[in-house]
Amino acid sequence: MQPSNLFRALRAGSVGIFAFVASASAGGLGDLAGGADLSKLASGNAGNAAGVIEYCMKNNYLGGDAASSMKDKLMGKIGGDSKDASSDQGFVDGAKGLVQTKDGKSVDIANLGGSMAGVSGVSDMKAKATKKACGTVLDHAKSLL
Numbered sequence: 001m002q003p004s005n006l007f008r009a010l011r012a013g014s015v016g017i018f019a020f021v022a023s024a025s026a027g028g029l030g031d032l033a034g035g036a037d038l039s040k041l042a043s044g045n046a047g048n049a050a051g052v053i054e055y056c057m058k059n060n061y062l063g064g065d066a067a068s069s070m071k072d073k074l075m076g077k078i079g080g081d082s083k084d085a086s087s088d089q090g091f092v093d094g095a096k097g098l099v100q101t102k103d104g105k106s107v108d109i110a111n112l113g114g115s116m117a118g119v120s121g122v123s124d125m126k127a128k129a130t131k132k133a134c135g136t137v138l139d140h141a142k143s144l145l
Helices: 003-025 030-032 048-059 062-078 089-095 124-145
Strands: 097-098 106-108
Touching: 048 062, 048 089, 048 097, 048 124, 062 124, 089 097
Parallel strands: none
Antiparallel strands: 097 106
16 A cells, blocks of 8 residues: 555544544444443333442442432332342342343443443543433433332
8 A cells, every 4th residue: 555545544544533432422422332322221120220320329420319319219119228139130230230121131331332442532431421321220210119
């Protein structure tokens, strides 16, 4: 490949990566979840939502009394506290960062955007996507009470 063609190819690749980064940082976080729309991410059951909220709190994606209170209310609904929840598979999965959706799919919010690991700026976007997913699960949890 001649130097001018190599330069064009490298420049085209950089533009593609820049466009992806710009799109994701501008709110196109759905691309980081393999095309899933994070704004519609919702846990399908109270146990799983409680587990996801616990995961998010432990990893500093959620905090405060609202998250803690919601987790406690959800735990009350499934009949226990975090210590007793080991028998609820939805809670166990949620505590690992796995959201079980209403349609039976599982989304690992801990690995949003994993295929872009090593690309500059992606770790910040992954954290933003995970935080957004945690907030979405928390917001939706109210409907599970």
